[in-house]
Amino acid sequence: MPQTVKGVISRSKGAPVELTDIVIPDPGPGEVVVDVKSCGVCHTDFHYREGGISDDYPFLLGHESAGVVSEVGEGVTNVEVGDFVILNWRAICGDCRACKRGEPWYCFATHNASQKMTLEDGTELTPALGIGSFAEKTLVAAGQCTKVDEADPAVVGLLGCGIMAGIGAAINTGEVTRGKSVAVIGCGGVGCAAIAGAALAGAGTIIAVDLDDKKLEWAKDLGATHTVNSRGLDEDGVVAAIQELTGGFGADVVIDAVGRPETWRQAFYGRDLAGTVVLVGVPTPEMELSVPLLDVFGRGGSLKSSWYGDCLPARDFPMLVDLYKQGRLPLEKFVSERIGIGDVEEAFEKMGRGEVLRSVVEF
Numbered sequence: 001m002p003q004t005v006k007g008v009i010s011r012s013k014g015a016p017v018e019l020t021d022i023v024i025p026d027p028g029p030g031e032v033v034v035d036v037k038s039c040g041v042c043h044t045d046f047h048y049r050e051g052g053i054s055d056d057y058p059f060l061l062g063h064e065s066a067g068v069v070s071e072v073g074e075g076v077t078n079v080e081v082g083d084f085v086i087l088n089w090r091a092i093c094g095d096c097r098a099c100k101r102g103e104p105w106y107c108f109a110t111h112n113a114s115q116k117m118t119l120e121d122g123t124e125l126t127p128a129l130g131i132g133s134f135a136e137k138t139l140v141a142a143g144q145c146t147k148v149d150e151a152d153p154a155v156v157g158l159l160g161c162g163i164m165a166g167i168g169a170a171i172n173t174g175e176v177t178r179g180k181s182v183a184v185i186g187c188g189g190v191g192c193a194a195i196a197g198a199a200l201a202g203a204g205t206i207i208a209v210d211l212d213d214k215k216l217e218w219a220k221d222l223g224a225t226h227t228v229n230s231r232g233l234d235e236d237g238v239v240a241a242i243q244e245l246t247g248g249f250g251a252d253v254v255i256d257a258v259g260r261p262e263t264w265r266q267a268f269y270g271r272d273l274a275g276t277v278v279l280v281g282v283p284t285p286e287m288e289l290s291v292p293l294l295d296v297f298g299r300g301g302s303l304k305s306s307w308y309g310d311c312l313p314a315r316d317f318p319m320l321v322d323l324y325k326q327g328r329l330p331l332e333k334f335v336s337e338r339i340g341i342g343d344v345e346e347a348f349e350k351m352g353r354g355e356v357l358r359s360v361v362e363f
């Protein structure tokens, strides 16, 4: 029987979100219904509300979640009723050109549920990132569920998006390893996660760059060895500060967790020769970049983007939950506050004012 539960929707561009009744269909073949236990408030949900991602209103927001499988459809084999899972937006297809060449973290044909969740009048909802989990229950494709060891859902659910993106930007995309020097520009949830990832991988010098001293304090707490407040510094000033902290050379890996032309250029010039730039912050459509092509050639190295931290949920989530449970990855520090399902709009405001790394809805 389809079930009616509470969910947070965005009905029209820029309007405050609404808590309303939504209908969850029975799971069809390859689908799973999950009792949502937690859902982090991510910038991407706000982008949906603002019309920055698509115009397919109404959206069912929320996507950074842990929960318990409550029903499985026909043919589901990777999870069972009662499993504790983290939801992901990279259910790999196994069959596209990326999957076939052995690089499934780039999968170009990821799975979502085929059926739609709806409003009570039958209006179809567009779930954020194919998940939609600011809701008591949600319907997803089986591959969007990754079984992990039980742990505090509010904490480990954050691996479902931004925190994984940051950790993965460092360890998967940036290939940070023992002793490397790393600089991270922008120390919100994603940048701080990149710092935690770099620390986990054994980086030597870890430089946090942000405009806000509070963020730099959090970055230090998560493993930054040095901080640079770049407010009032021009591009050369930021580059000089990074060089000064790395023997005059620049960092081996610089991660741009802001996603603006000026921060990317700081990353480009703030890295050592043959170093790596990782762009994990998401630019907006009007942004353009200009750098002398000779500098691109002459400085060598690699210029990469990181989609979802180039993660493979089935490989990375259980490993990171294990490291968290061992006390080697302080994921709990990303939870700034625990809130109710009616508090999402207020959480967007706190996010806008830079007061939180993550607000997390608990169910």
Ligand SMILES: NC(=O)c1ccc[n+]([C@@H]2O[C@H](COP(=O)([O-])OP(=O)(O)OC[C@H]3O[C@@H](n4cnc5c(N)ncnc54)[C@H](O)[C@@H]3O)[C@@H](O)[C@H]2O)c1
Residues within 6 Å of the ligand: 043, 044, 161, 162, 165, 185, 186, 187, 188, 189, 190, 191, 209, 210, 211, 212, 215, 230, 257, 258, 259, 260, 263, 279, 280, 281, 282, 283, 306, 307, 308, 309, 354, 357
């Ligand atoms: N690539 C992915 O898969 C992926 C996944 C999730 C989020 N993201 C993106 O990552 C970015 C960061 O997300 P977040 O949740 O950490 O956001 P956030 O707003 O919490 O953090 C951004 C930080 O950047 C700082 N900042 C802004 N302008 C700066 C500048 N010019 N120089 C230095 N610091 C500056 C802010 O003070 C803030 O601390 C966003 O663009 C988000 O969309 C990417």
Ligand SMILES: [Zn+2]
Residues within 6 Å of the ligand: 092, 093, 094, 095, 096, 097, 098, 099, 100, 104, 106, 107, 108, 109, 110
């Ligand atoms: Zn694929």
Ligand SMILES: [Zn+2]
Residues within 6 Å of the ligand: 042, 043, 044, 045, 063, 064, 161, 162
């Ligand atoms: Zn997200």
